[in-house]
Amino acid sequence: MSMVVLRFIRGWSARFRAGKMVTPVAVIIVLLCFSWGGTLADSGAPRKAVLRVLAWPGYADDDWVAAFEKRFHAKVEVTFVDSDEALWARMHSASLPPFDVLAANTAEIQRYARAGLLAPLDLSLIPNRRRQRPYFQKLEAIGGLMDGANALAIPFTYSSMGLIYDRKQIAVAPHSMRALWDPRYRGKVLDFNSAQHNFSFTALALGYGDPFELSPAQMRTVARELVRLRQNLLAYYTLPEEATALFVQHHAALMFGNYGTQQVALLRRAGVDVGYVIPDEGALAWLDCWAVVNGAGNRELAHDWINYMLEPQIAAQLTERQGLANTVTASPGEESLLGQRLVWIARVESIAQREALWQRIEAGERLGSFPK
Numbered sequence: 246m247s248m249v250v251l252r253f254i255r256g257w258s259a260r261f262r263a264g265k266m267v268t269p270v271a272v273i274i275v276l277l278c279f280s281w282g283g284t285l286a287d288s289g290a291p292r293k294a295v296l297r298v299l300a301w302p303g304y305a306d307d308d309w310v311a312a313f314e315k316r317f318h319a320k321v322e323v324t325f326v327d328s329d330e331a332l333w334a335r336m337h338s339a340s341l342p343p344f345d346v347l348a349a350n351t352a353e354i355q356r357y358a359r360a361g362l363l364a365p366l367d368l369s370l371i372p373n374r375r376r377q378r379p380y381f382q383k384l385e386a387i388g389g390l391m392d393g394a395n396a397l398a399i400p401f402t403y404s405s406m407g408l409i410y411d412r413k414q415i416a417v418a419p420h421s422m423r424a425l426w427d428p429r430y431r432g433k434v435l436d437f438n439s440a441q442h443n444f445s446f447t448a449l450a451l452g453y454g455d456p457f458e459l460s461p462a463q464m465r466t467v468a469r470e471l472v473r474l475r476q477n478l479l480a481y482y483t484l485p486e487e488a489t490a491l492f493v494q495h496h497a498a499l500m501f502g503n504y505g506t507q508q509v510a511l512l513r514r515a516g517v518d519v520g521y522v523i524p525d526e527g528a529l530a531w532l533d534c535w536a537v538v539n540g541a542g543n544r545e546l547a548h549d550w551i552n553y554m555l556e557p558q559i560a561a562q563l564t565e566r567q568g569l570a571n572t573v574t575a576s577p578g579e580e581s582l583l584g585q586r587l588v589w590i591a592r593v594e595s596i597a598q599r600e601a602l603w604q605r606i607e608a609g610e611r612l613g614s615f616p617k
Contacts, residue, residue, distance in 0.1 A: 293314075293318055293319055293320045294317075294318075294319045294320070294542075294543050294546055295319065295320045295321075295322060295542070295543075296319055296320070296321045296322070296345050296346065296543060296546050296547065296550060297321075297322045297324070297342060297343065297344045297345045297346075297542075298321060298322065298323045298324070298344065298345070298346050298347070298550065299323075299324050299326065299332065299335055299336065299344040299346070299347040299348070300323060300324075300325060300326070300347065300348040301325065301326060301327075301348055301533065302325050302327070302484070303507075303563070303566065303567040303569070304348050304401070304402070304533075304554075304563075305321070305323045305325075306562070306566070309553075309559060309562075310323060313549075313550065313553055316553075317546060317549055319546055321550075324341070324344070327483050327484050328438075328439065328483060329349075329350070329352075329353055329439070329441065330600075332347070332349060332353065333353070333356075336357070336362065336538075343538065343540060343541075343542070344538050344541075345537065345538055345541040345542055345543060345544075345546070345547045345550075346535060346536065346537055346538065346541065346547040346550050346551065347535070347536055347538060348401060348533050348534065348535055348536075349398075349533065349534065349536065350531040350532060350533050350534070350590055351387065351388060351389045351390065351398075351531070351532050351534065351589050351590060351591060352389070352441070352457075352531075352590045352591050352592050352593070354389050354390065354397060354398045354534055354536060355388070355389035355591065355592040356592055356596075357536070358389070358392055358397050359592075361539060362538060362539055363397050363398070363536050363537065363538065363539055364536075364537045364538065364539045364540075364541060364544065365392070365395035365396065365397065366395070366396045366397065366398070366399065366536075366537060366548070366551075367544075367548060368396055370545065370548035370549070370552065371399060371548055371551055371552045371555070372552065373552045373553075373555035373556060374399065374555065376555055376556075376557065376573050377400070377555060377572045377573055378572060378573065378574075378575060381400040381572040384396050384398075384399075384400075387400065387532065387589065388589065388591055389591065389592070390534065397536055398534035398535065398536040399534055399535050399536075399551050399555070400532055400533075400534050400572045401533050401534055401535050401554055401555075401571075401572060402532075402533050402563055402567075402569045402570060402571055402572065403530060403531060403532040403533065403569070403570050403572070404504060404505030404506055404507060404530065404531060404569055404570060405502075405505045405506070405523055405528045405529075405530045405587050406442065406446065406501070406502055406503050406504075406505055406528050406529040406530060406531065407502050407505060407521055407522055407523045407524065407528045408422065408424065408425075408499065408500070408501065408502065408521070408522050408524060409492075409499070409500040409502040409508055409509060409512065409519050409520070409521055410424075410498065410499050410500075410519060410520050410521075410522070411492075411496070411497065411498050411499070411517065411518070411519060412518045412519065412520050413518060414433070414496075414498040415498055415499065415520075418520055418522045419499070419522060419524070420522070420524060420525045421450060421524045421525055421526060422446055422447075422449065422450035422501075422524045422526065422528075423450050424499060425474060425477065425499060425501060426470075426473060426474055426477060427477070427499075428476075428477070430477050430498045430499050431476060431477050432477065432478075432479055433477070433479055433495075433496070433497050433498035433499060434474070434477040434478050434479055434497065434498070434499050434500065434501075435478075435479055435480060435481075435482055435488055435491055435492060435497050435499075435500040435501070436474065436478060436480075436481050436482075436500075436501050437481070437482060437483075437488075437501055437503035438481035438482060438483050438607070439503065439603075440596075440599040440600045440602070440603030440604075441590070441593055441596070441599055442501075442503060442529060442590070443471055443501075443603065444456075444459065444464075444467050444468075444471070444593070444599050444602075444603075445457060445529055445590065445593070446501065446528075446529050447467045447470050447471055447474075448463065448467055449526055449527060449528075449529065449588065450524070450526060451463075451466065451467070451470070452526065456529070456588065457590070457591045457592065457593045457594065458593070458594045459593075459594055464594075464598065464599075464602070465615065465616055465617060466617075468602045468606065468615050469612060469615050469617070471603075471606050472606055472610070472611075472612045472615060473612065475606070475609070479491065479495055479497055480495075481607065485504040485507050485508045485511055486511065488500065488504075488508055488511075489508065489511045489512055489515055492512060492515075492517065493512075493515050493516075493517060502521065504569075505521070505530075505569075506521065506568050506569065506570065507567050507568040507569050508568075509521045509568065510567075510568025511568065523586050523587075527586045527587065527588050528586065528587060528588065529587075529588050529590055530587035530588060530589055530590070531589070531590050532589050532590075535550070535551040535554060537551070555572070555573060557573055557574070560572070560573035560574055561574065602615075
């Protein structure tokens, strides 16, 4: 309450003690003064800093957020997305307040960096990096995480994008992504609804050297292959929970596992005996990283969030709850895959062209409408 209001009230108290009349209007004014005084008092209290986080489900669990808020005396507002396209749209939405920190894969980090949307990181504010496995501490060795001498993103979690199969229907593990086209599995295949990943894993299966830089001829071939894949398709899915429900309900036999080990864990919890395999030609893999948005309202708090996400208990709970690999502790046999049979997704030759073709493929256009 301000000193002016206090003096005002004390003066009227003296008038009461002296037995002087106080009009109803005066009483109303006193009550208003108390109300204003409360407002003034509130306005003098320090306000909590607000951190706005843009992430995928499972990356900002309620208990993690609550603990962070308590430790840093902050308010965290989390917005979840279910696709790279949704992530990009949220970042460009005029109806949403600007975000401070986001989680995105290496390909999207490159895209955001080119658009000038990311701020250089101050690695001295992220001491928990020393807890990470050596592979993930070498940011310069992972494409897209550095801009010259500036670090743009910190690895958080990753997964290979291999094949998930029902052991009861497929006794011998498939050795190639080409198994998705096997006519024995007509109507029993699930595929992730993404232009970028579908073109890339098909290119990898066809033996193209760089699945992210396709020539016009290669693009046409891949598009036609994806049209042919529809013959085996049960459905496209977006989220891992949706894929699990479809797999169980319709007794799917084979699935392109965009979320990899996370989906394997969900299916096994649902009672399905599934196997998981990295194809002989290798598998795409996504590496999701935390980055600070250019123009973040509180960059120091954004760095605190990234550092907090690298704490051992968060890493352990991420793996336990989501079935995802973390960058702090390793699972048995996992290290041999890093940098060898896993192909980290990267920026592609033309997002617009892939998405335009994918819309036609998903809409069910006939093979004849796609040139050879």
